[in-house]
Amino acid sequence: MRNFKSLAFIITSAALLAACKTPVKLNDTPVAERSVPAATTPPASDRDVRPVETGTTDPLDDPKGVLANRSVYFDFDSYTVRDDGKPVVENHSAYLNKNKSRKILIQGNTDERGGTEYNLALGQKRAEAVRKSMNSLGVSDSQMEAVSLGEEKPKATGSNESAWAENRRADIVYQ
Amino acid sequence: MKKITPFLFGAAMLAGAASHAQLRVEIAGVGSNQIPIAVAGFADESVAPAQVSAIIKADLERSGVFKVIDAGTVISETSNVDFGTWKGRGADALVVGSVQKLADGSFDVRYKLLDTVKGSQLSTLSQGVTAKYTRLSAHKIADDIYLKLTGARGAFATRIAYVNENRGAHDYRLEVADADGEGTQVAVRSNEPIISPAWSPDGGKVAYVSFEQRKPVIYVQNLMTGKRTVVSNQKGSNSAPAWSPDGTKLAVALSKDGHYQVYSVNIDGTGLRRLSNSNGIDTEPQFSADGQTIYFTSDRSGGPQIYKMPASGGNATRVTFNGNYNISPRVASDGKTLAWISQRDGGFSLYAMDLASGQELRLADGATEPSFSPNGKYIMYATKGGGRTGLAVVSTDGRIKQRLSTNAGNIREPNWGPFMK
Numbered sequence: 001m002r003n004f005k006s007l008a009f010i011i012t013s014a015a016l017l018a019a020c021k022t023p024v025k026l027n028d029t030p031v032a033e034r035s036v037p038a039a040t041t042p043p044a045s046d047r048d049v050r051p052v053e054t055g056t057t058d059p060l061d062d063p064k065g066v067l068a069n070r071s072v073y074f075d076f077d078s079y080t081v082r083d084d085g086k087p088v089v090e091n092h093s094a095y096l097n098k099n100k101s102r103k104i105l106i107q108g109n110t111d112e113r114g115g116t117e118y119n120l121a122l123g124q125k126r127a128e129a130v131r132k133s134m135n136s137l138g139v140s141d142s143q144m145e146a147v148s149l150g151e152e153k154p155k156a157t158g159s160n161e162s163a164w165a166e167n168r169r170a171d172i173v174y175q
Numbered sequence: 176m177k178k179i180t181p182f183l184f185g186a187a188m189l190a191g192a193a194s195h196a197q198l199r200v201e202i203a204g205v206g207s208n209q210i211p212i213a214v215a216g217f218a219d220e221s222v223a224p225a226q227v228s229a230i231i232k233a234d235l236e237r238s239g240v241f242k243v244i245d246a247g248t249v250i251s252e253t254s255n256v257d258f259g260t261w262k263g264r265g266a267d268a269l270v271v272g273s274v275q276k277l278a279d280g281s282f283d284v285r286y287k288l289l290d291t292v293k294g295s296q297l298s299t300l301s302q303g304v305t306a307k308y309t310r311l312s313a314h315k316i317a318d319d320i321y322l323k324l325t326g327a328r329g330a331f332a333t334r335i336a337y338v339n340e341n342r343g344a345h346d347y348r349l350e351v352a353d354a355d356g357e358g359t360q361v362a363v364r365s366n367e368p369i370i371s372p373a374w375s376p377d378g379g380k381v382a383y384v385s386f387e388q389r390k391p392v393i394y395v396q397n398l399m400t401g402k403r404t405v406v407s408n409q410k411g412s413n414s415a416p417a418w419s420p421d422g423t424k425l426a427v428a429l430s431k432d433g434h435y436q437v438y439s440v441n442i443d444g445t446g447l448r449r450l451s452n453s454n455g456i457d458t459e460p461q462f463s464a465d466g467q468t469i470y471f472t473s474d475r476s477g478g479p480q481i482y483k484m485p486a487s488g489g490n491a492t493r494v495t496f497n498g499n500y501n502i503s504p505r506v507a508s509d510g511k512t513l514a515w516i517s518q519r520d521g522g523f524s525l526y527a528m529d530l531a532s533g534q535e536l537r538l539a540d541g542a543t544e545p546s547f548s549p550n551g552k553y554i555m556y557a558t559k560g561g562g563r564t565g566l567a568v569v570s571t572d573g574r575i576k577q578r579l580s581t582n583a584g585n586i587r588e589p590n591w592g593p594f595m596k
Binding site: 105107113114115116117118120121122124125128145146147148149150152153154157173 | 342368370371386389390391410411412414415428430433434435456458459472479500502503516518523543544587588
């Protein structure tokens, strides 16, 4: 393949050089040029390989899979995992039980109302609720760290009930 | 319990010298029985980068304790003063002085405090300062005036730490400024939140909580060298650092045992020891001034309430009983007054309690994160207004209130530093 191209290059260059030496003979067609079309369209080789991407087989990386949901929401002034959060806890617990080398941070959050440090403690309570639920499903505490972001990293900005509800949350973050 | 009187904005005194301040001070409400004091321009004070007499006037006005009379003239500390004239203008005291630029580029700031009633000298000071700290020399003169005329130590030369944050830009700064909000210096700049700064008793270090490791971790930073150490990075959350009065230990709140409890740790991170023991949240520890007691917030009885226990740990006793949400205890340096945040009627208010009598005083509404001035006369706190968070100061008797505002960012988490040598 490579030799083929080199040969074509040499022939083409020779033709161009010949043309330069004889600028006035415009109607003359260099003889060598006739062999060029064969060289520029090489036949498909039976040694060519077309690669195929399968993507990762880790379900954690599937944006449409159940593990893509990593947030557990809480009611106002509540620190227990709601029914709608249980599948999230179960799915990630199953994954962590199968993948013992994977570790997660569980980050608890609160809405903006109240004191900074007390909110940090309340966010911790939410993270601990998720940690305990996962622990009861067999996930080792060595794979989990429950921490709090309190009111410091709100997902939703704004001082209204929908923003506050969005921020009463614990997030599972893989490390 | 007494609710504070609404402030008369018409009677507000504005601190004229703070026009280019990064934190603007507005005063609403005045104290009764103000001491009338005349402040003269200092001779040759224009040679220094800061106008010393204007800073003294602003400090005295902001305290609410003085009625400042602009002398309208320049008087050096060496001039002969006609006391009768000043007495006639209603001034009980007169401040005079001068600023001299020395050959090495530093400044000699001199002042005299005169009693116009007795016709005598009450105090005099001479300070050699670099250009950068001429502001500080003015604050020190104001402190001296406050001490001589009220008997209490002034806090004008102290500093404050606070967090200046712009969440949209992921810009979080721990800043240090003079108590009047001027002379801002950045101590920490981070892309992640910083909370709960706490000055060491010697004023040289600040403990704080940083989220740079995606979780709260406690650091202590030497302000002069910028050197910082991790004091607590236990599994889980690490927060709410509070210095012991001797500066050797921090009381902290950690979740390492599965829920927030109060611990003590040496400032080098060694000697971690659990102090509180409950099934609920125990957080926000604060040492009493004598170091014998730790006040803290606990939800062991349901909602958060303030408790106290021996500094070595042990049985806790409940301190607050009114309302269902009482947090953020702070004790005044004299050990007599407790300030805290209470949620009543929906909003969060700053309260003070006389610990001996249990008498409560509502000081301000829309308040969180209180911090006492080192002389116990004022409480700084974070307050929300116009969608932004700023700082405000209220006198412990509730009569004088100031708001420190800025043009950009959210200012929160104030902590008032100690007296410095």
